[in-house]
Amino acid sequence: MMKTVPVNIEHHAYKVYLDKGLRFRLGELLKNSLDEQPSSIFIVTDSTVAPLYLEDVLNGLPDDLNVTTVTIDSGEQSKSFKEYEYLLTEALKAGLDRKSVLIALGGGVVGDIAGFVAATYMRGIRFIQMPTTLLAQDSSVGGKVAINHPLGKNMIGAFQQPEAVYYDIEMLATLPEKEWRSGFAEVFKHGLILNEAFYQWLNEHVQQLPIHDQYMNELLARSIAIKAEVVSKDEREQGIRAYLNLGHTLGHAIESVSGYGTLTHGEAVVIGIVFAMKISEKHYQTDLKISDFVDWVESLGYETNIPSNLDRSKLLEAMKKDKKTEAGSIRMVLLKKVGEASVEKIDEKLILSILNEQ
Template sequence: MEQLHINTSSKQYSVWIGDDIRYKVSEYIPTPLQQKVSSVLIITDDQVAPLYLQDVKNGLSNRFEVFEYIVPAGEQSKSFQQYYDIQTYALEQGLDRHSLVIALGGGVIGDLAGFVAATYMRGVPFIQVPTTLLAHDSSVGGKVGINHPLGKNMIGAFHQPEAVVYDPTVFKSLPLHEWRSGFAEAIKHSLIWDAQLYSWLQDHIDDFSNIKGELAEQLLLRSIAVKAAVVSEDEKENGIRAILNFGHTLGHAIEKELGYGKMTHGEAVAVGMIFAMRLSEQYYDISLPIDEVKAWLTKLGYETDIPVELDPNQLVHTMKKDKKAQKGVIRMVLMKELGRVEVVSVDEEPIKELLLKSIKGE
């Protein structure tokens, strides 16, 4: 069992990491909150529900009245309609300001359920119970929200959880593409902040089948620690927290232009990180270990090239709508050296030229 403390300006809470702790979620609800909880709403999806919903319910139902809401799995559920339908269900069931929301699932569920919690009756507490490796990034830090047809995560709030209860044994049910999606965010944390973590990941993980037990706990602990350090300095992304978007400016554009679900978030971010490193070499006139990172990603089954069917002009157009953009100027996280990045404004022409070269395989 591992415990990591998250300290932000608005809240302090713990991330609990340990095998089989999904069976006893009630033990990790902070004591002051336990005494106030009137009911619990578990929000999950139709892939996670058959696997883990009953496990979590069994650990809660002897203490609280428990409701459940199941949405279709996938990015399409981060929609206004699903958000509205859950709010309606909560009102119909009589949930009140002392109800607790539990997000049981991956990043989509965490974002959606967290936004429901942030806005239901102007805000109720929630707990993250992640079931994917990808959610190690999204479950910490309080960013919650839904998508809009014109952009990803454009509607949302900052709403910190009361706790994160992480059971790595659920990873055994992950398909390979979900392993890749989640591990890309761990790689990102090492590239932007912790060169020692980068070396540790390379030394210990050259295939996903051995990520279990102590290794899984250490992977989660060390990667989440990077997120925790950044968030503690800048909870609401007024400054340094924006570096967590390394690879995301292009990654989000790829997701949108391909159509959500065609490529997982982490796989798109992996492509975005390689592109950001290439652009960094041009911008700073430096040399970075791109070939080394690409070879490692390729060995783990990632595609590192921009899909050939995408249009550079349209990608740039979408990147200009990124949340970091200012008055239509693209702002990207670029790498100065391994473990050190910064957010800079970049002219669109060099981006467009490099996109074209990358798509052509040059």
């Protein structure tokens, strides 16, 4: 049975549709969720997803619709200026106009770069997210789209809300375990920052990855609802939306210094969450029971220590390029307790001392 989660952003409300087999029903979904039908469709996917699901998606579209498909290489390396320019060129060659709709069929990388193309082509055209990974349940909601720069992750981007999100849960079946780990980090992060009850539910029900089918609908609906609530209150990250970056200050630095794609985004974020918890305990003089958290995530296959080969001073420099940094001061999302987050300015010496401990 299809679930819908509303995302009520000022001037632009849309829905997340959750069900099995949505990829076969794209024409019907477009009729239900678009005010004006598209003049043409431009589907961006990647080399992993295309052989698995692109044909299913195309078969669900009306025959009389002008459809172009473009496939990029899978992996974080594709969130580059080179691929961005290539996609814009293909969009121009396809003759997309302002009534065209771009569909991002893939994980977070496809959603990010395709969404950025949609945000900037003709100063913005409509787009739809069709996430195929657990990680993308987080990134497909909220309208953050971006590409990477060698000096920092997601530093070139925009806010471009989708018209809808179609989440076919069946597509998670082909995910490798590494991708389950990458995505599940963003799920339990939602509990850590804003909803202790959800975090405890996850702790109790998720003892292995992949996640058991009987829990998937509730897990996704609850996680997406938390993200939707945050985004509806703070679309452009002026306040509480920054809490969603728990673990990301160090996580993004690890991705940047180690080379994009060495660790998955979620794996790097978990190391960053443990680090943020240690800073939180020092800053607030509190006890977050870090060892219990570490035991749980390590049982799910996560690493919790910073890779020993990464230069700590380079990590510190990369952390200074984080988007929350102000006037050179590092600001981090910390936990006062599970379910209550805050953004604080943190002294470099404390950061470096804990970096050197890990």
